[in-house]
Amino acid sequence: MDFSDTEEQRLIRTSAAELVRRLVPPERVRALFAADAPAYCPDLWRGLAEAGYLGTLVPGDGGGAGLGFVEMGCVLEALGGVLASGPYLSSSVVAVEALRLAADEEQQGQWLPAIASGEKVLCPMIDDQTGGGFAPVAYAHTADALLVASGGHLHIVDPTAVGVAIDEFPSLDPTRHFAAVAVSSAALAAAARLAGPIDAAMTARLMAVGAAATAAEMLGVASRAHELACAYAKERQQFGKPIGSFQAIKHLLADQRVALEGARSAVYAALWALDGDPAGATVAAAVAKTAMSEVALRIGAEAIQVHGGMGFTDEVDAHLYLKRAQMDAMAYGTSDHHGRLLAERLRDLAQWTRLT
Amino acid sequence: MDLADDPGQARLRRDLRAWLAEHLTGEWRAGYQAGDEGQRIALLRQWQRALHQAGFAARSWPGAYGGRDGRLIEELIIFEELARADAPPDVFRIGVRIIGPMLMQLAREDQKADFLPGMANGDLLWSQGFSEPSAGSDLASLTTRADRSNRGFRINGQKVWNTLGQHADYCLLLARTDPRAVPHKGLTAFAVKLNSPGIRINPLRQINGRRDFNEIFLDDVEVPEDSVVGEVNGGWAVAMTMLGFERRGVAVMGFACGRLFGRLLDLAGSVRLRETGAPAIDHPPLRDRLAALGVQARIAVLNNYRFAAMVPEGGVPGPEGSIQKLHSTELNKAMHDFAFEIMKGADLNESAARDLFDFWGEEYVTSIGMTIAGGTAQIQRTTIGERALGLPR
Structure with missing residues (x-):
């Protein structure tokens, strides 16, 4: 039982945060809001590829770093913290896990090195809640291929093929792109598919990966929103004092930190469980996702409140964190979904230590 | 990061479970329940002695002071x-988790040798005399005086919230x-x-019906010079060091939350609701709320382990202890x-349901x-705001 980062994890945590801060300054986030701007910044994608982060989870013989989910979480936390746009979570996390589970050697050889190098982006659509339609799907229109779960298989679908409808819609979150995607049965039938079938356990595994990864992204979002609120509370003066000296603000921010640190424990544990305790990963991911969603939404909203009237202007970034958290809370299982899952598995939830 | 036990930790866990199965018998519990206050304390001294002999008390302390030179993480596992x-x-927690660690940092060698082994093995029960009727949260304003006397110091004043001093x-x-120094600089x-x-205690x-804490009246109490711990007028450093360790000591509360969750599941499984006639745990709204509490209970346990990893061995815990205390006590x-x-929804026509008030009532309060x-x-919250977040005073 050791919660501390390894030397390598410490290194990745610092260098990923540094790289991402450099490649995604606040003005770059806003530059992407323009109607004619690209969906995400090629510089960022190239930078992530060069640092090896796009292939964090890709095995060494597939051109990746062969690292674990805790290391991957360091990258996602950093990306969330700067409101980066890009399909990292989809392509480099969930799609890579899907390929590891269901692709044969040839398919892995075709996709994994290309994902790690940034040459190809694969968009997984695992969470079919409506029978045929998927939404919200992140960055479907820019993907090289869609990886669509249907009928016990994962199909590799060309997004420009006949029978594929990608309806990008303006979500609450201006920092990322989401679409509703429908794939006709004819398009599915015409598409190649990954060699192995995908059963309920694999789907649950992919959902746990997606949920834990989304929670890691939100951890970055919430941490940064909390930092912004704290910084403003130190600087903004009223009644001749910084507003952070008033207990109403001080205690609100202290409660944020308590909630944030608790969620951080849950997120790190869920990332660890994906490698270290696969049997407990679904419950750990559900714990992380529900806890993190609650905290990120609360901190996002309170960060606006602490900024007062300025927080309600577009000038201040606080609202972007809240809007991003809302869309994250929707991805890979809502709090309602994970809450129900946990309510059905209360005894597993109580099982917090496993004897090795 | 590896949240599984390493082989040594797993062995410790297994050994302790086996030891508890052997020593914490139904008979022991029944004897404890039946005892009056004095008998219970006597039993708890024996219990501490047994735990210590088996290597499960003060494990992270140096061997020379009655410990086992273990790592902090082993204490958390214990x-x-x-729990x-x-x-x-x-x-014995006040001695072992708060006063002892402070003594190791600030006391004279002869004091460490005199006090620490007895704290660890159950011979010496220690308590704490900080708060006063008019000095609670504002500890530095305390007025109990220690004046120089022929033999050392003469103490006069009143203390309160002294746990188990009796x-x-x-x-x-x-x-x-x-008395002339600024409030926190004139304390010893x-x-x-x-x-x-x-x-007089x-x-x-x-x-909650218990008598755990006391008022202490001190009337011309003569104490020798060598009873000073740390420096004369250096009492604030002693107090702050103890408060740091006290917050870490709250780790236990996180584990208690983990245990309590299991107990709530048992309660919800055993109580029949008046309205449905079925166990409370079958009622979906209650299940949902149990799940939400279970999420936080798991977090309380994880926080213990994660925050412990943030404090170096031998270091004084920082404000993260306040984070942990606030989360787990709330x-x-x-x-x-x-x-x-x-219990509000319980069918109190069943005597088993009525009996629950005894245990849960005391625990609730x-x-x-x-x-x-x-x-x-x-x-x-103020400590977290100022020391962890760096907000102005």
Whole structure:
């Protein structure tokens, strides 16, 4: 039982945060809001590829770093913290896990090195809640291929093929792109598919990966929103004092930190469980996702409140964190979904230590 | 990061579970339940002695002072397993987790040799004399005086919220030695024998029915020069070091929350609701709320392990201890509150349901005190705001 980062994890945590801060300054986030701007910044994608982060989870013989989910979480936390746009979570996390589970050697050889190098982006659509339609799907229109779960298989679908409808819609979150995607049965039938079938356990595994990864992204979002609120509370003066000296603000921010640190424990544990305790990963991911969603939404909203009237202007970034958290809370299982899952598995939830 | 036990940790866990199965018998519990206050303390001294002999008490202390040179993480594993087994109350915690670690940093060598081994093995029960009727959260304003005398110091004043002093051997007491200095600079810490002439201890009856804490009246109490702990007028450093360790000591509360969650599941499984006639746990709204509490209970346990990894071995815990204390004591309250939510819906025509009030009533009321003891929740928020977040005073 050791919660501390390894030397390598410490290194990745610092260098990923540094790289991402450099490649995604606040003005770059806003530059992407323009109607004619690209969906995400090629510089960022190239930078992530060069640092090896796009292939964090890709095995060494597939051109990746062969690292674990805790290391991957360091990258996602950093990306969330700067409101980066890009399909990292989809392509480099969930799609890579899907390929590891269901692709044969040839398919892995075709996709994994290309994902790690940034040459190809694969968009997984695992969470079919409506029978045929998927939404919200992140960055479907820019993907090289869609990886669509249907009928016990994962199909590799060309997004420009006949029978594929990608309806990008303006979500609450201006920092990322989401679409509703429908794939006709004819398009599915015409598409190649990954060699192995995908059963309920694999789907649950992919959902746990997606949920834990989304929670890691939100951890970055919430941490940064909390930092912004704290910084403003130190600087903004009223009644001749910084507003952070008033207990109403001080205690609100202290409660944020308590909630944030608790969620951080849950997120790190869920990332660890994906490698270290696969049997407990679904419950750990559900714990992380529900806890993190609650905290990120609360901190996002309170960060606006602490900024007062300025927080309600577009000038201040606080609202972007809240809007991003809302869309994250929707991805890979809502709090309602994970809450129900946990309510059905209360005894597993109580099982917090496993004897090795 | 590896949240599984390494082989040594797994062995420790297994050994302790086996030891508890052998020693914490139904017979032992029955004897404890039947005992009066004095008998219970005597049993707890024996219990501490047994735990210590088996290597499960003060494990992270140096061997020379009665420890096992273990790592902090081993102590956490022990706390977790003791909580899981519903081990008897740890009345030696104030010595072992708060005063002892402070002594190791700030006391003279002869004091360490005199006091530490007895704290660890159950010979010496220690208590703490900080708060006063008009100095609670504002500790530095305390007025108990220690004036120079022929033999050392003469102490006069009144202390309150002294835990278990009526049974304890020693009190680590804070008194004012320099009334002219600014409040926190004129204080000195003393190791006071509680059977010294001039000391009167008056247990207070608490709202949970127990008498754990006391008023202490000190009337011309003579203490020798060598009872000073740390520097004369250096009592504030002693107090702050102890508060740091006290917050870490709260780790136990996180594990207790983990244990309590299992107990809530048992309660919800056994109580039949008046309206449905079915066990509370089958009622979906209650299940949902249990799940939400279970999420936070798991977080309380994880926080213990994660925060411990943030403090170097031998270091004094920082404000993260306040984060942990606030989270686990508020959660502990919410969980006991929920126990009463279940009981409100219970069919009290069943005598088994009525019997639950005895246990849960006392626990519920006790939980309310935990956001006051050891620094109120409000003081913890201020500490977090100023020391962790760097907000201005």
